Amino acid sequence: MATIELDKVDKHYGAYHALRDISFDIADGEFVVLVGPSGCGKSTLLRTLAGLEDITGGTIRLGGQRVDNIAAKDRDVAMVFQNYALYPHMTVRENMAFALKLRGDTLPDRNAKVDKAAEMLRLTPYLDRYPKALSGGQRQRVAMGRAMVRSPKAFFFDEPLSNLDAALRVDMRSEIKALHQRLGATSVYVTHDQIEAMTMADRIVVLRDGKVEQIGAPLELYDRPANIFVAGFIGSPAMNKLSVKIDLKSNAARLADGSSFSLPPGTRARDGQDAIYGIRPDHWILSRGDQGAPATVELIEPTGAEILVAAQLAGQRVLCAFRERHALKAGDTIALAVDPATAHVFDKQTEQRISP
Amino acid sequence: MRRSNIGWLFLAPATLILFVVGFIPFLYILYVGFFDWNSNAVDPTLRWAGLQNYRNLVFDATFLNSLARTLVFAFIVVVSELLLGYVLARALMADRLWGRQFFRTIHTLPIVVAPIAVGATWRLLCVPGFGIIPYYLKLWFGIDYNISTNAYHAFGTAIVMDLWHWTPFVTLSLMAGLTALPKEPLEQAQIDGGNKLQIFWYVIVPMLKPVLLTTVFIRLMDALRSVDEVWMLTKGGPAEATRFIGLHIWINVFPKTDYGYGAAMSLLTLYVTIVLSWLLFVAMTGRKGGAQ
Structure with a gap:
């Protein structure tokens, strides 16, 4: 050896x-x-x-x-x-x-x-x-x-x-x-x-x-x-990569439609910076009420252990994996929220990680 | 049922040709071999001789010597061509060889030359008092090279001529075989700690065996019935130094018109060839008969 x-x-x-x-x-x-x-x-x-x-x-x-x-x-x-x-x-x-x-x-x-x-x-x-x-x-x-x-x-x-x-x-x-x-x-x-x-x-x-x-x-x-x-590359299904703009005033990553997700604490970003906001499919939280970004369900794939939901979020396709058996169907509008601690932020230009 | 009928239909032309040019002449030779038949004899008809032709053959020193000479010739050329052909194949496959495509092309040219032309060319190169080979051998090495008087020179030249003509075929065939070898076992053998010689002997040779076997058989059978080249080079001489079996049979059947005896010789030679090939097959594959 x-x-x-x-x-x-x-x-x-x-x-x-x-x-x-x-x-x-x-x-x-x-x-x-x-x-x-x-x-x-x-x-x-x-x-x-x-x-x-x-x-x-x-x-x-x-x-x-x-x-x-x-x-x-x-x-x-x-x-x-x-x-x-x-x-x-x-x-x-x-x-x-x-x-x-x-x-x-x-x-x-x-x-x-x-x-x-x-x-x-x-x-x-x-x-x-x-x-x-x-x-x-x-x-x-x-x-x-x-x-x-x-x-x-x-x-x-x-x-x-x-x-x-x-x-x-x-x-x-x-x-x-x-x-x-x-x-x-x-x-x-x-x-x-x-x-x-x-x-x-x-x-x-x-x-x-x-x-x-x-x-x-x-x-x-x-x-x-x-x-x-x-x-x-690592993780299957692959991580969702959303194109966002950093809004440091509200400490948020803003999508094209104006909805936003909070930045993970300690993210080193400039105001107005173009970034990629990464969320693993199983880290989405299906939110009741008015929190979260509105998305339209496109496709539902139950695998047994979880339900894979493909949805449109501010013009970008995202994939969510829910362990709970939500009663969803194509065309439904859902609200997606994220725990910022589980999110990943990357600089769009250098592709390097900027969240801790 | 219809399917198998169609299969036979497709096979029919080949079968028919094989029957006409292969099987019928064979039966005819078998038949003629039992007769004393010489169109220049006093009685030019077929006279029943039973096994007399075969009995004579067993005591015919010229025939037996010719057969032995052919076997020695075939053994030398096949072994040399294999060794030479392998070395050439590896050389022509080397990445470092400059002008590889050019050499690959020209090295195959001898194969396409008709044996009779090869014999004529070598005759011109070697003819005493005229050819450049005797001239330079004398000039540079002081050797009195003469294929018309020296049996060893004639025999040696017949061998060299065969090497020149047929080594490219062996090279081509081994090159095809080597190219088709899977790369991974060879790499595995390097990782297993094999040096070049061990990899050659334990991995390349066994994996190349089918190609080696085919090549050896083709070359052996060719060498055993070498006629036209030697005829052009030496006419079988001096004396009988290069009278190989094919030539010997030809001389008996055509100039001497001794058909019955020639037929018997052909059959006996065929028999020897088959036994030899079978022994070789067993030796090279370790299988006993019943070829797969």
Whole structure:
């Protein structure tokens, strides 16, 4: 097990700048998730950590030792690929033992380690099968077993669950998390799925266009997104982002139709500043009486646990999630209020957070 | 029912052609092989000979030597072409290679040249007292190279000519195979700690096996029936140094018009080829017969 330190990592593909000045540290045994939309550089970053891609600038340290100048085979890390990357011509046992064979472990040693990992992953009945005779979930477990038997310095996962169906994905998600708790291995996990990121990570690194947007614990990112991008990316359904003007005299964010919401205490804003007022769908309060901004209900989607209501508020579409079973129908006028403590305010220009 | 009838209908032209040009001649050869038949003989008709042709073959030193020579030739060229072809394929796939497209194009040109023209060209290059190869070998290395008198020179030249003609085919086929390999297992092998040689041996070769097998079979069968190129180069000589089996059969059947004996030779050669291919298949796949 080892720490990972990235310092000013840069990567160019010709003129394309894939990774920009990325610096952060990963503690020993930590589970870090790299998340971001397609093309944000998260897979590239993971591949540079594994040694499958060179970097053009900066340094990477693994367990204190500089590794950006050494080959993948000498880094002693394990990787699980999206399409499993099993060797098609080897049985499950041979697949899992291959790295051990290459580094010269004896056969009894190899078998003991493979048997142990196979038992942990419930793969024992399949050890003599070839990958083509396994289901997607089983292949995924073989890929993980192959990583486990080596007890490497770090585990890297490149969207390992993307090829599985929804139900299996949820199972495997908790399985990977349980394994991590059991093995305590330093892990870096790449996904575009923010739910996976939220549920699995000790810390999340949000990337966009090769830059780090925010690093933090899942709930930290959810509760205090540093900018509009993170606010929109983390959380499902996504945060409502209302265009407002700051009115410091009444300490309010004013909508186009004149209705307003109070600013969270401590917001650093100028009078008349253009801002984005962010409210998570489940933070809306359906207000009785004349408090709150008037909105027109457009669409109602009951999911069982809650009711999703899409409404028009001062010419902007908002989504509300209510746990109470309000009797609403399309066309109703409702009044929406907000507890300012749960709201997020961002500068429209810089997109950075200005509420505390 | 109608569906399967339509299927047969679509297959019919191919089946018919195969039957006419493949199966009927085979039966005919089988038939002729039991007769003594030479159109230049005193009695030019078919005379029943039973298994006499085959009996003679087993004691025919010229035939057996020719067969052995062909096997040695085929073994050398197929192995060399595989090794050379792999190296070339990797070189032509390298990102760093300047003018890659240009080299890729020109390296395939020998494939499109007709064997007879290849033989003629090499004859011109090698003919004693005229070709540039003997001239420069003498000038630079002091070697008296003469394919008309030296059996080793003739045999060696036949091999080099085959390499020149057919290595590009192996390169092309391996390049296609290598390009189609999934990238991830190769990356996984790097992460698993494999060095280049280990990755080649444990991952690339097994994954490339179907392509290797196909390529080896095509090249082996071609090499076993090499006729026109060698005929142009040496006419099978000096003495019988380059008289490969195809050439030997041709000489017996056409100039000598010994049809019955030639037919028997063809069948025996076919038999040897089949057994050889089967052994090779078993060796390369670990399967016993019953090809899948």
